[in-house]
Amino acid sequence: MTTALVWFRRDLRLHDNEALREAAAADRLLPVYVVDPREYGTRPYGGTASFRFEKTGPHRVRFRCEALSDLRASLRERDSDLVVREGRPEEVLPDLARAVDADEVTMHTWPAPEERAVEARVNARLRDRGVAVRRFWGHTLYHVNDLPTAYTEIPDTYTPFRKSVERDASVRDPLGTPSLPPLPGVVRDGSDRSGDDRSDRSGDDGAVRPGDVPTPATLLADDGAIDVAQSPDPHGRGVLSFRGGESAALARVRSYLWDDDRLREYKETRNGLLGEGYSSKLSPWLNEGCLSPRYVHREVQRYEDERVKNESTYWLVFELRWRDFFQFQVAKHRGQFFSRPGIRERDDIDWRDDDRAFERWARGETGIPFVDANVRELNETGFMSNRGRQNVASFCANDLRLDWRRGAAYFETKLVDYDPCSNYGNWAYIAGVGNDSRDRSFDVLGQARKYDPDAAYVTHWLPELDPLPPEYAHEPWRMSDAEQAEHGVELGVDYPEPMVDPDLDLDYSENR
Known part of the structure; x- marks a missing residue:
């Protein structure tokens, strides 16, 4: 036996x-x-x-x-x-x-x-x-053994990788849930099937007991952190209540693809900032392993067969391939991927160690509303849109020139959907030390005007700026003293003055 x-x-x-x-x-x-x-x-x-x-x-x-x-x-x-x-x-x-x-x-x-x-x-x-x-190996869309080349030989830029797997690789069918054999005879599952796990490691008879599922109070030392974990998003301002578990993961796939029929418009809405439907938001379940990317792929294929096949259905799988790319890049480059010089081994960037500047950035008090709104969403809910992550990371790494790994580590702490490969891969990419040789600095003010033209997102997370018209909500430093008095928003009192000169330091044109 x-x-x-x-x-x-x-x-x-x-x-x-x-x-x-x-x-x-x-x-x-x-x-x-x-x-x-x-x-x-x-x-x-x-x-x-x-x-x-x-x-x-x-x-x-x-x-x-x-x-x-x-x-x-x-x-x-x-x-x-x-x-x-x-x-x-x-x-x-x-x-x-x-x-x-x-x-x-x-x-x-x-x-x-x-x-x-x-x-x-x-x-x-x-x-x-x-x-x-x-x-x-079971956490990527493509199995490592099915890549067109060994993972040590995959290209260091995404587009050649994507083209090669689209042309020469296939996605395996997801495995079903197996029938489970009985527990070993020495295991005692107890009488606590209601979820009240008052079971020790072993009893007097030497039986192995299930033990307690941890709670936030057992894993977090700080009372404030415990409060956040036990009462997530207390003001109800987040885009979605992310509940952990396979059951919630499968329910999210069902609601996003089938019940709400959102997949048909994914490419057009994926850069949104407010609401649960602008993107799939499957990443927390994918990264904690509650959801298989191959299952998502199969559901997309079924959606294409039964509903519609278009750019949006392709684009969701495109993003899963991005996720794969960073997994295989870490497999290839190992620890170098997480080093300050990155895989490009750059020693020409004068990274700063400025605790005060970092703390302002991490609190969402930079004085640049689009940055601050995204950081405050992250701090309060554990989530931030892809568009927000790129701009927040760019401001930290390219405008403040703070060590990019420190920003990535902050995201590691805060994100509900943290994954080491995707998180550090994207930060390195933005910081110019990762998988792209081009300047990836973002025009944060231009991005704010493009993706939040009515300042609805900014004022949602920075209610102190709600009295302002959109142009001033994004750039409050442009108000005169008289206009500040008129709108009841005083810089340096109600909202911070910018920690950089926006006209000099936020003028970039290269955007992903």
């Missing part, structure tokens, strides 16, 4: 989960999630940098806890369970494997250095104890 242990990581779903499917071929199966303390709390950037940041912020903590609860509920519906432990996976997993006499451990693999290092330690410890380890 064979026993398998499946280690859930950022793959918190039952559908299209190859590690789960392969483990389910055993006679007995133990699903496990390990809460690694290294993923929480304040950390120095890269272990050596002079600045520190919160590794996983409250928005993502809440989302992850919800996703784990949903996963446990789905497993229990299938007469299985999710064993949850806190500790280092390289220590926890071998102990659990021994407790249930596991023959093998299956897991998904990721390309970023931190994830790879943990995998390597887990692999070594398990093999030392005679437990087989099987790793699978």
